[in-house]
Amino acid sequence: MKLFSSVNDVTDIQKLVSEAISLKKKPFVNEQLGKHKTLGLIFLNPSLRTRLSTQKAALNLGMQVMVMNLDKEGWALETQDGIIMNGTTVEHIREAAGVMGEYCDIIGFRSFPGLVNRDEDYSEDIFNKFVKYCGVPVVSLESATRHPLQSLADLITIEELKKTEKPKVVLTWAPHVKPLPQAVANSFAEWMNKADYDFVITHPEGYDLAPEFVGQAMVTTNQDEALAGADFVYVKNWSSYNDYGKILTDGEGWMMTNEKLKLTNNAGVMHCLPVRRGLELSHEILDGPNSLVLNQANNRVWAAQAVLKNILESLS
Ligand SMILES: CCC[C@H](NC(=O)CCC(=O)O)C(=O)O
Numbered sequence: 001m002k003l004f005s006s007v008n009d010v011t012d013i014q015k016l017v018s019e020a021i022s023l024k025k026k027p028f029v030n031e032q033l034g035k036h037k038t039l040g041l042i043f044l045n046p047s048l049r050t051r052l053s054t055q056k057a058a059l060n061l062g063m064q065v066m067v068m069n070l071d072k073e074g075w076a077l078e079t080q081d082g083i084i085m086n087g088t089t090v091e092h093i094r095e096a097a098g099v100m101g102e103y104c105d106i107i108g109f110r111s112f113p114g115l116v117n118r119d120e121d122y123s124e125d126i127f128n129k130f131v132k133y134c135g136v137p138v139v140s141l142e143s144a145t146r147h148p149l150q151s152l153a154d155l156i157t158i159e160e161l162k163k164t165e166k167p168k169v170v171l172t173w174a175p176h177v178k179p180l181p182q183a184v185a186n187s188f189a190e191w192m193n194k195a196d197y198d199f200v201i202t203h204p205e206g207y208d209l210a211p212e213f214v215g216q217a218m219v220t221t222n223q224d225e226a227l228a229g230a231d232f233v234y235v236k237n238w239s240s241y242n243d244y245g246k247i248l249t250d251g252e253g254w255m256m257t258n259e260k261l262k263l264t265n266n267a268g269v270m271h272c273l274p275v276r277r278g279l280e281l282s283h284e285i286l287d288g289p290n291s292l293v294l295n296q297a298n299n300r301v302w303a304a305q306a307v308l309k310n311i312l313e314s315l316s
């Protein structure tokens with residue numbers, strides 16, 4: 001494995017999930033594999049879980065880790081090609097990425113979408129340029145359209161806890177006060193479609209995800225219909241794809257509550273975090289027995305460790 005940017009970079013998903021679960025039981029079994037290898041974690045946006053879990057995963061493998069908030073600590077980055085840099089940008093991604101590739105054996109890179117120009121965001125121009133110019137294997141720490149480490153951790157969580165072979169998994173939109181990326185929802189949908197679960201997406205009018213991510217999922221604007229009999233409910237806000245980057249509704253009545261939970265098959269409730277309590281997801285659910293948010297956060301370590309192990313093995 002030289003690139004982990006989406007589910008499409010994984011040749012055997014079940015094998016990767018099994019490897020992650022094995023590493024969870026024996027975290028230090030490969031502690032020599034990463035000896036004298038350096039992981040760089042480069043962020044253009046904030047992070048708690050991705051930063052800490054991926055660093056922990058690398059340390060479990062014996063790697064050295066360097067972390068940088070490039071948006072705050074580096075030079076103002078230019079990502080457009082062919083322009084005269086006589087404005088506010090100081091360093092081109094060609095040089096910045098190339099230099100980091102000189103220092104690191106593997107690089108994790110986070111770059112959220114601008115949520116203004118859909119074609120630009122969905123081309124993954126910045127992420128793809130970083131991959132091209134850094135010259136070493138790259139792990140996505142969330143790009144404009146996907147969050148594969150989160151989705152792998154989410155799949156591990158469902159695989160660990162499912163009570164039937166094909167559980168009903170529901171991705172439900174949730175209210176928010178600012179426009180968020182579609183990346184987590186896109187990525188979750190992509191991985192759920194590959195897992196071949198009974199997968200349903202529910203959201204208000206106007207919040208359809210891009211068709212390439214929806215795949216064969218059933219989609220409904222009737223949240224109660226979607227929640228009926230669900231085994232897992234994944235709660236996440238995203239801004240409109242069709243009216244790109246926009247908030248179309250205050251989402252009154254869309255927040256998951258214990259009352260809505262009664263419609264489900266006593267479902268596990270998931271969220272990638274950070275979560276806006278009382279807005280995206282109710283306090284009662286987050287503080288109650290159905291919440292799986294810490295299970296998911298714990299599995300971020302094993303997801304990252306399985307991915308890094310595969311990449312390290314391809315280096316040797
Ligand atoms: C892992 C999730 C990262 C990001 N979340 C946010 O930006 C939340 C920001 C907020 O709630 O103000 C997102 O939705 O893609």
Ligand SMILES: NC(=O)OP(=O)(O)O
Binds near residue numbers: 047049051150272273
């Ligand atoms: N879920 C997730 O990736 O969290 P952070 O944005 O805090 O890393």
